[in-house]
Amino acid sequence: MKKTVLIVLGSPNSPKGELSAISKSRLDFCANIFSKENVVLCTGGWGNHFNTSPKPHAYYAKAYLLKKGVLKDAFLKHAISSNTVDDAVKIKPIIEKLNDVRLTIITSDYHLERVKLIFNEILKSFELKFVGVETNLSEVAYNKLIAHEKKAVNSIINNGLYY
Template identity: 65%
Template sequence: MKKEVLVILGSPNSPSGKLSDISISRLNYCINRYQKRNLILCTGGWGKHFNLSKNSHASFAKQYLIKNGLLEEDFLDFALSGNTVDDAVKIKPIISKLGKIKLTIITSDYHLKRVKLIFNEILKSYTMDFIGVESHLEQEAYNALIQHEKSAINSILKNGLYY
């Protein structure tokens, strides 16, 4: 049986490390999905669009997950990424030494199409499930994110993926 690796994609936090509602919704999904002996992989380093603190986003995510009952020994190394393509690229060497695994990629509903496009290219040799957690955003903020995603997807389709 393949071991399941829960991969939580990074999302915004404040300069003081307070996790955004988007981050918390992804992390809470992970907490509810988690079973003993699942492996956990947190992504997210730094970037002006999501983390300006001195600590990585992944470290804040791990703290939250441990505080909510996940076991320290089930965590893999962080993928200290700066964007979604970087997530997939930096996950690859971490998971490459694990043998037979199944990845469950946890992101937000508005981000799901782009994540599938990127991960199905960069990590195509892995079995993957994709989870788009409901984001519960104000309509205006949600619409802005949807527009950003459409633009990013169109750019990938037009120019290809560079990694």
């Protein structure tokens, strides 16, 4: 039977390492579907747009999941990435060492279209399932994220994917 790798994509945290509502929604989803048959891979390093703290985002994500009951030995090596393309690129060598796995990529609803474009290209040799967790933000904040995503998706469609 194939083992499922639950991949939680990085998202913002404060300069002190406090996870954002977006981060917690993704991590809560992961914790809720986690079972002993799964392994977990957290992504996220540093970047001015999501983490300026001393530790990589994936460190805080793992700590949060451990508190939620995810088993310590269920974690794969972190993918210390700086953006969504970097997520997929840095995940690849980690999961290529595993046999007979399927990937469940956990992101946010507003980010799903871009994640599918990127991951279906870079990780096309794997069985992929995508989850876009509902984002509970103000309408203004949500619309700002949607506008950013539309720009990013159009850039990939018009210019291709560089990695």
